[in-house]
Amino acid sequence: MRVVLAEDVYLLREGLTHLLRAHGIEIVAAVDTGAELLDALARHRPDAAIVDVRLPPGYTDEGVRAAIEARTRRPGFPVLVLSQYVEQIYARELLADGAGGLGYLLKDRVFDTSHFVDALRRVASGGTAMDPEVISKLLGGTSPLHPAASLSPREREVLQLMAQGRSNAAIAGQLYISEGTVSKHIAAIFAKLGLEDSGDSNRRVLAVLAFLNHARPDPAGP
Amino acid sequence: MGRGRVRRGGTFAGYASAPLRCLALAGLALLGPPLLVVTFVGAHAGLPSPAFFVEQGRRLPALARRLAARWGGVEIAAPYRPAPPPPVRDADGWYRDGDTLFRSAFVPAYLARLRWVARDPATARDLAWMALNPLVGGVLAGLAPALAGGGLAALWCHRPAGAAAVLLGVALGPWLLRLHARWTRVLLAPPPHQAPGRVARAVGARAAAGARVCASVVLAMVATVFAVAQTVTIGLMPVRLWPETVLGSRRFVSWRRARIGEWTGVRIAEPYLPEPPLPDPDPDGSYRLGWGPVGTVYRTRGAAVRARRFGWMIRDQASWRDLAWLFLEVPVAAVLFAVPAALIVGGLGWLCWLWVWTSALGLLTGVTWSPGDVLHAAVPALSGVPAPVAGLAAAALGMALAPAALRRHALLSRSLLGPGRAALLASRVDTLTSSRAQIRDAQAAELRRIERDLHDGAQARWVAVGMTLGAAEGLIDQDPEAAKAMIAGAKDMSVAALGELRELVRGIHPPVLADRGLADAVRTLAMDAPLEAEVRVRLPGRVAAPIEAAVYFAVSELLTNAAKHAAASRVLVELRHADGLLTVTVADDGRGGAAAGHGGGLHGIRRRLDGFDGVLTLSSPPGGPTVVTLEIPCALSSPRTSTSSGKDSPTS
Numbered sequence: 001m002r003v004v005l006a007e008d009v010y011l012l013r014e015g016l017t018h019l020l021r022a023h024g025i026e027i028v029a030a031v032d033t034g035a036e037l038l039d040a041l042a043r044h045r046p047d048a049a050i051v052d053v054r055l056p057p058g059y060t061d062e063g064v065r066a067a068i069e070a071r072t073r074r075p076g077f078p079v080l081v082l083s084q085y086v087e088q089i090y091a092r093e094l095l096a097d098g099a100g101g102l103g104y105l106l107k108d109r110v111f112d113t114s115h116f117v118d119a120l121r122r123v124a125s126g127g128t129a130m131d132p133e134v135i136s137k138l139l140g141g142t143s144p145l146h147p148a149a150s151l152s153p154r155e156r157e158v159l160q161l162m163a164q165g166r167s168n169a170a171i172a173g174q175l176y177i178s179e180g181t182v183s184k185h186i187a188a189i190f191a192k193l194g195l196e197d198s199g200d201s202n203r204r205v206l207a208v209l210a211f212l213n214h215a216r217p218d219p220a221g222p
Numbered sequence: 223m224g225r226g227r228v229r230r231g232g233t234f235a236g237y238a239s240a241p242l243r244c245l246a247l248a249g250l251a252l253l254g255p256p257l258l259v260v261t262f263v264g265a266h267a268g269l270p271s272p273a274f275f276v277e278q279g280r281r282l283p284a285l286a287r288r289l290a291a292r293w294g295g296v297e298i299a300a301p302y303r304p305a306p307p308p309p310v311r312d313a314d315g316w317y318r319d320g321d322t323l324f325r326s327a328f329v330p331a332y333l334a335r336l337r338w339v340a341r342d343p344a345t346a347r348d349l350a351w352m353a354l355n356p357l358v359g360g361v362l363a364g365l366a367p368a369l370a371g372g373g374l375a376a377l378w379c380h381r382p383a384g385a386a387a388v389l390l391g392v393a394l395g396p397w398l399l400r401l402h403a404r405w406t407r408v409l410l411a412p413p414p415h416q417a418p419g420r421v422a423r424a425v426g427a428r429a430a431a432g433a434r435v436c437a438s439v440v441l442a443m444v445a446t447v448f449a450v451a452q453t454v455t456i457g458l459m460p461v462r463l464w465p466e467t468v469l470g471s472r473r474f475v476s477w478r479r480a481r482i483g484e485w486t487g488v489r490i491a492e493p494y495l496p497e498p499p500l501p502d503p504d505p506d507g508s509y510r511l512g513w514g515p516v517g518t519v520y521r522t523r524g525a526a527v528r529a530r531r532f533g534w535m536i537r538d539q540a541s542w543r544d545l546a547w548l549f550l551e552v553p554v555a556a557v558l559f560a561v562p563a564a565l566i567v568g569g570l571g572w573l574c575w576l577w578v579w580t581s582a583l584g585l586l587t588g589v590t591w592s593p594g595d596v597l598h599a600a601v602p603a604l605s606g607v608p609a610p611v612a613g614l615a616a617a618a619l620g621m622a623l624a625p626a627a628l629r630r631h632a633l634l635s636r637s638l639l640g641p642g643r644a645a646l647l648a649s650r651v652d653t654l655t656s657s658r659a660q661i662r663d664a665q666a667a668e669l670r671r672i673e674r675d676l677h678d679g680a681q682a683r684w685v686a687v688g689m690t691l692g693a694a695e696g697l698i699d700q701d702p703e704a705a706k707a708m709i710a711g712a713k714d715m716s717v718a719a720l721g722e723l724r725e726l727v728r729g730i731h732p733p734v735l736a737d738r739g740l741a742d743a744v745r746t747l748a749m750d751a752p753l754e755a756e757v758r759v760r761l762p763g764r765v766a767a768p769i770e771a772a773v774y775f776a777v778s779e780l781l782t783n784a785a786k787h788a789a790a791s792r793v794l795v796e797l798r799h800a801d802g803l804l805t806v807t808v809a810d811d812g813r814g815g816a817a818a819g820h821g822g823g824l825h826g827i828r829r830r831l832d833g834f835d836g837v838l839t840l841s842s843p844p845g846g847p848t849v850v851t852l853e854i855p856c857a858l859s860s861p862r863t864s865t866s867s868g869k870d871s872p873t874s
Contacts, residue, residue, distance in 0.1 A: 053737075060737035085724050087734045088749045089742055108717045137750060 001025050001124055002046040006063060007082070008032040008056050016050065016110065023117045032056060034066035041070055041077075048101075048124040053083040053090065064090050068097075075099055078123045082107050091134045095209050103129035103165075119165070128165040128205045135163045138212040147193050148212065155192070158185040163208050240395025243293050245367040247402055250286065251360030252582060254352035255575055257282055261349065273335035276345055283348045283410050286355075290410075294403020301344040301412035306334040343413060351409040353570075356578045357610065362402045366395040431624035432566045432617070434485050438631065439563050441478065442555035448474055449548035465531045468541055475544050479639055486625075488632035493540040493641035495648050500530055539642045547638040554634060558627045565620030573597060573613025661833040675726050683719035687712045731771060740770045744777050744795060751781040753793050753810075760798040763858030769834055773797075773806055773852065776827045776838075780808040780850050783823060788812025788848050799858055806852040814846030824850070 003020065005027055007013040017027045029040040033056050041049060049070060055062040067079040078101035081094065091104055103123040109131065110116050119129035139148055139156060151159065154175075161171045168186070172179045186204070190196070195207050257279055264275035280302070287298040309317045309330040316323040319330040339345050369391030376384035448471040455463040472494065479490045500523075503509050508519050509526035513533065520526035535541050572593050580592045594609030604612055641649070694708035727733065735743040741759040748755035764770070777795060784790040790812030797806050818824035818840050828838045836854035 084720075085728065085733050087746055089734060089738070089746045092749075108720050111713050111717060140750065140752065 001048065001121070002028045002044065003120070003124075004028060004037065004040045004044060004046045004049045005030045006032065006034070006037040006040075006049065006055060006066065007052045008054075009052075012052075012107070019110070019113060020117070020120075023113070025117070025120070034062040034069075037066045038069060038073075041074075048078040048080065048120065050080045050082060050120070052107075053081060061090065064093065068093060071097060071099065071102075076101050076126065078126065079103070080105065080120055080123050080129065082110070086131050086133045086137065088134070088137045091130070091138070098206065098210060100126040100128055100203075100206055104134055105129060105131045106133060122165050128163075128209065130164050130209065132160055132164060135160045135212075138163075138209075150192050151189060155185050155189050158182060159189055159208065162186065162189075163205055163212075165205055236396055237392050240399055241366040241370040241391055243289075244363040244365070244395060244398055244402070247289065247293075247363035247399075248360050248367065250282070250289075251355045251363065252578070253282060254355045255579075258349055258352040261352075271332055271335065273332075273339045276339040279352075280348060283351060286351075286359075286406050287410055290403035290406040294400045294406070296400070296403035296407050298407050298411045301347070301410070303338065303342045303344070306338045309334060347409045347413070351406075353575075354409070357574055359402055359405050360578065362398055362405060366391050366398045369394065428621040428624060431485070431628055432562065432621035434481075435559050435562045435620075435624045435627055436566060438628070439555050439559050442551035442559075444474070445478075445548040445551035449545060449551075452545055452548070461528055461532045465528070465535050468535050468544075471544060471548065475547070475639060478635075482632045482635055486629050486632040488629065488636055490632075490636045490639050491641050493543070493639065493645040495534065495538045495540070495645055496652070497534055498530065500526060539644055543638045543642065547635060550638070554631060558631050562620040562623040562627055565616045565623070569613040569616030569618075569620060573609045573616065577609040577613065657832040657835075660829050664829065664833075672726065672730065675722070679722040679726070680719045683715050683722070687715045687719070690715065732774060735770055735774050739764050740773060741797065743770070743774050744797060747774070747778050747781055748793075748795055751785055751793070753781070753785050753790060755781065755793045755795060758794070758796045758798075761804075761858070762799070765799070765804055765854075765856050765858060769804065769854055769856050772830050772834060772836070773804070773854070776830065776852055777806065777808060779823045779827055783816065784808070784810035784812055784848070788814065788816065788846065790846075790848075799856075802855055802857060804852075804854045804856050806854075807849065809847060809849040812846050812848055813844075814842045814848050815844040816840060816842035816848050816850075827852070 001024075003025055005013060005016060005020075007016060007030070013030050013032070017030055020027060028044040028046050031037050031040050037049065037051060037055075040046075049067070051063040051067050053061055053063040055066070063081060063083075067081055070079060071077050075097070076099040079094075080103035081090070082105055083090075084107055086104065086106060094102055094104055101123055103119055105116070105119060109119070123129050139159070157175060158171060161174055166174070168179050168182045172182045175182070189208075193208070193211055195211055261275045261279035265272040284300070287300070290296045290298055309319070309327045311327070312318055316325065317327050317330045318324075319333050324330050369387050371391075373384045373387030373389075373391060376387060378384075448467075452464065452467050452471060455467045476492065479492070483489045501509060501511070503523070503526075504519075507523075508521050509523065510517055510519050511526060511529055511533070518529065520529060576593045580589075584590050584592070592609060594612075597609055597612060598605045690708050690712040694705040694712070697708065698705040732743060734746050741757075741761055744759070745757050748757045765773075781793060781795075784793045788810050790810035793808065793810040795806070795808050797804070799805070816824065818828060818838070824838065824840060831838055831852060831854060834854050834856065836852060839851045839853075840848075841850075842848040
């Protein structure tokens with residue numbers, strides 16, 4: 001797999017490069033601004049990009065804007081966004097195009113190498129990798145009137161893991177329950193939220209995220 | 223006794239007695255004005271007690287109420303507030319009245335009864351009734367005996383007309399009694415609870431303005447007394463007596479400022495400089511005070527206090543502006559108030575009231591002089607107009623002129639009584655000093671919190687990470703498995719430390735605020751809040767970073783309050799900027815009853831806003847809704863052409 005990396009902090013850039021090389025992922029370019037990222041994407045046509053939210057020169061949200069721009073140029077282009085903190089507003093903007101191949105993770109998740117590489121591979125293959133904190137914010141910001149408020153604690157746990165992009169088997173393993181029970185919980189979640197379960201795990205995750213995303217005021221405005 | 227018969231109105235006795243009763247009521251009406259004068263003068267003389275005169279004066283209205291019930295069939299409840307209880311002695315033997323302590327119960331009881339009668343609106347209505355009753359009730363009641371009596375007298379010369387008049391007087395008697403009783407109810411019954419109509423309000427406002435114009439004339443004379451007193455004392459005993467006189471004048475002038483504000487809506491701020499503190503005494507107990515190039519040493523504290531006070535007042539421009547105002551009151555009143563006051567006093571007092579008296583006197587003595595004659599002689603054009611009509615018209619004209627005269631006087635007064643530049647600067651310095659102290663305290667507290675959080679949180683965790691890694695390094699050859707477990711533990715600890723740092727950073731300056739500005743940061747808050755939150759923003763630019771942060775934390779606090787304390791399910795956050803003012807409104811549908819008590823979240827927001835001259839206003843009636851408005855004067859920088867999202871659409 002060929003990846004472009006946009007990260008301005010030298011130590012992290014080098015660390016990520018070594019880590020990914022060790023897992024057989026090729027870093028075709030490591031850049032440190034949003035503009036260079038777009039150039040590198042056009043030149044190298046990689047399979048995915050890993051992007052830090054804060055990049056020079058403004059150190060604000062250049063990474064998010066570059067990621068959205070890249071996905072406008074190449075719809076569905078897999079991008080994994082990394083950040084020191086997660087904000088709902090960025091998650092919503094990234095998810096707004098409704099396409100897969102998107103990840104939004106805290107930088108801390110890099111510590112857990114195998115999970116991190118899994119998430120990258122999942123994103124590169126059109127899946128999703130949302131940070132647990134993003135999901136809990138999306139769920140926590142719902143009012144008592146919201147359909148999500150009627151979910152049981154266990155269903156919330158399943159929803160959390162599902163929205164992170166985990167497979168049924170992974171969820172079952174994590175929660176020490178059988179895959180059948182997981183399916184039952186997922187069916188109950190979809191019933192409560194009033195969504196159709198397509199059975200395909202990728203589209204399923206997108207449906208849930210889109211639901212959480214659009215059931216509340218649109219951050220970007222009209 | 224006669225009430226039932228009068229109600230039925232058909233019996234012979236009812237008709238026969240009605241003109242006599244009317245006559246009695248007319249006589250009673252004539253008692254009103256002298257009693258008004260006695261009450262007024264007695265109450266202002268103060269002895270034995272103002273309340274004594276007012277209470278005695280209530281006997282006449284009480285009799286009128288009884289008669290209205292007995293003869294007119296109209297029951298009227300007494301409108302007075304209950305008398306105050308006698309003062310209670312505190313455990314330490316003092317009687318307390320406000321912040322003053324008394325050894326005996328006499329003065330507090332006196333003051334309590336004075337407040338009781340003075341603050342009872344029924345007192346004013348009683349007095350108004352005494353003044354007006356001869357003109358309305360007296361005329362109404364006088365009609366029946368006048369017709370009956372006049373008719374009897376006319377029987378000698380013109381039989382049919384006389385008989386008709388007698389019959390009419392007798393026939394109208396019971397009806398006039400009832401009408402009189404209803405008139406009595408107008409002023410002597412407890413005031414109705416519904417708001418007065420537009421016309422009634424306009425008439426009431428002009429009548430009040432008329433009374434205030436008359437009062438202003440008297441107060442102008444009082445002002446002259448103060449002005450003269452100041453002039454005399456500054457000539458005779460400048461240091462000892464003049465400051466005392468100025469303090470007295472200031473109390474009077476402050477009271478006038480308050481009245482002017484109450485009467486006309488022209489608010490005049492207090493202009494006086496704050497009294498400077500006395501310097502520390504020298505070791506020998508003397509005080510040194512400087513007066514520009516020279517100074518004086520004062521041997522006693524009392525002398526130093528007096529001198530300091532004298533210097534304070536004589537250097538305060540407001541003292542001299544007050545004095546000028548006190549001197550100018552009479553000339554200004556002569557120009558502005560003479561005409562309306564003369565119209566009102568002359569019209570009501572002379573042409574109406576005196577006319578009633580001279581007319582009644584003329585009936586008894588045969589003297590036919592009346593104030594109307596003077597009017598008709600002076601203004602021949604009015605010869606056909608009866609004196610009371612002209613009087614009421616004059617009074618109405620005077621009252622119509624009154625509000626404008628009061629307003630002009632208020633504006634003139636403000637130019638002299640309002641704060642001058644020096645006082646405005648002094649009060650501004652006071653405000654800035656206190657808000658700067660608050661900011662300094664808040665900053666220090668914030669730094670302490672950050673230091674504590676770092677020390678107890680991330681710092682401690684990194685120490686643990688280092689120690690664990692050190693132990694793992696030592697173990698790695700002997701027991702690789704144990705070392706691996708330790709490294710894993712160190713990794714978890716570093717994750718936890720990162721989480722804590724993240725929270726800390728969020729509390730110092732939220733990253734999204736730095737990245738996206740106030741509008742998006744508030745939207746993020748709304749998204750994170752467990753409520754239906756709608757955000758409307760009209761900010762064509764960005765405000766200064768410190769204000770953005772203050773507003774962000776304020777909105778965060780308000781949203782937390784709405785969700786937690788008000789149990790609200792919906793909330794609307796509005797941000798807009800217009801005319802140099804950033805206005806933030808947070809309105810929820812919760813249970814209300816919020817208070818900006820000391821130490822509470824709202825108090826904290828208020829303190830934070832102080833530093834930006836910002837204002838927090840709270841409206842939170844029990845039962846809701848709660849609306850909190852923040853207003854901060856500030857400019858917008860780097861205006862963008864697009865206004866970011868007028869209104870977000872809520873969907874669920």
